[in-house]
Amino acid sequence: MATTVSNGNGTDVVSLLKKNKPPALKKLASWKDENEFDSNPKTPRTSTTPGHENCTFHHDLELDHKPPTREALLPDMTNSYKMLLSALGEDPGRQGLLKTPERAAKAMLFFTKGYDQTLTEVLNDAVFDEDHDEMVVVKDIEMFSMCEHHLVPFYGKVSIGYLPKNKILGLSKLARIVEMFSRRLQVQERLTKQIAVAVTQAIQPSGVAVVIEGVHMCMVMRGVQKINSKTVTSTMLGVFRDDPKTREEFLNLVQSK
Numbered sequence: 362m363a364t365t366v367s368n369g370n371g372t373d374v375v376s377l378l379k380k381n382k383p384p385a386l387k388k389l390a391s392w393k394d395e396n397e398f399d400s401n402p403k404t405p406r407t408s409t410t411p412g413h414e415n416c417t418f419h420h421d422l423e424l425d426h427k428p429p430t431r432e433a434l435l436p437d438m439t440n441s442y443k444m445l446l447s448a449l450g451e452d453p454g455r456q457g458l459l460k461t462p463e464r465a466a467k468a469m470l471f472f473t474k475g476y477d478q479t480l481t482e483v484l485n486d487a488v489f490d491e492d493h494d495e496m497v498v499v500k501d502i503e504m505f506s507m508c509e510h511h512l513v514p515f516y517g518k519v520s521i522g523y524l525p526k527n528k529i530l531g532l533s534k535l536a537r538i539v540e541m542f543s544r545r546l547q548v549q550e551r552l553t554k555q556i557a558v559a560v561t562q563a564i565q566p567s568g569v570a571v572v573i574e575g576v577h578m579c580m581v582m583r584g585v586q587k588i589n590s591k592t593v594t595s596t597m598l599g600v601f602r603d604d605p606k607t608r609e610e611f612l613n614l615v616q617s618k
């Protein structure tokens with residue numbers, strides 16, 4: 362199915378792009394000529410989101426940030442994966458692997474898409490004045506991240522609590538903050554703290570608590586090979602750190618089914 366992408370002024374953006382390629386695409390095209398495999402997307406682009414018209418690898422389902430700033434990295438990354446395949450003794454030219462370097466590069470960009478995001482964008486002004494000072498908890502937020510030591514995934518769930526001080530946060534924004542920091546090369550301890558600090562910056566509450574339970578594939582599939590171990594990390598700020606009762610209430614809510 363052919364897809365026409367308009368820039369909102371009635372102009373066909375694909376034609377515009379053909380005439381006037383952005384630098385990242387020019388680089389991609391020249392690199393493609395030098396390399397034997399095709400790095401251009403094979404599926405029609407569906408983005409109608411303003412600012413994403415030039416996007417050559419995002420679909421709308423993945424769009425939760427500004428136009429990618431790291432798309433220009435794709436050629437180098439693809440080439441690196443091609444070299445990696447060769448280093449493994451594989452033939453990057455064999456049919457099953459032809460598109461693998463490009464796919465792997467795109468996957469890695471997705472796994473690290475949090476580098477493209479800022480707190481301001483993620484919050485999208487969804488901070489609301491509200492005379493509410495009782496605990497808010499969003500728990501069991503799925504998290505997928507990449508261990509910075511082995512470049513292997515770790516995954517798990519994140520629970521966030523805060524005690525508002527006249528400001529509350531759009532609930533989905535807590536999960537988006539988790540996405541922004543987990544989609545980077547990480548260690549679980551830093552991820553936990555970054556989430557807590559971001560919530561504090563967003564709404565200056567009386568306190569923030571974050572607990573993450575993670576499974577590290579670098580401990581499962583390789584190395585020590587412990588398949589059932591879980592890593593639990595927490596950051597307690599403000600009243601959650603100072604007041605044991607508040608902390609206990611949060612931990613009880615997080616542990617209840």
Ligand SMILES: Nc1nc2c(ncn2[C@@H]2O[C@H](COP(=O)(O)OP(=O)(O)OP(=O)(O)O)[C@@H](O)[C@H]2O)c(=O)[nH]1
Pocket residue numbers: 508509510547548549550577579580583584585
């Ligand atoms: N603290 C912390 N350590 C992590 C995290 N992810 C991976 N690691 C650890 O990073 C360490 C790297 O240790 P090294 O001895 O340098 O590397 P290694 O030989 O691959 O270690 P093993 O995993 O023990 O085989 C390992 O102990 C990993 O378990 C994390 O999120 N937090």
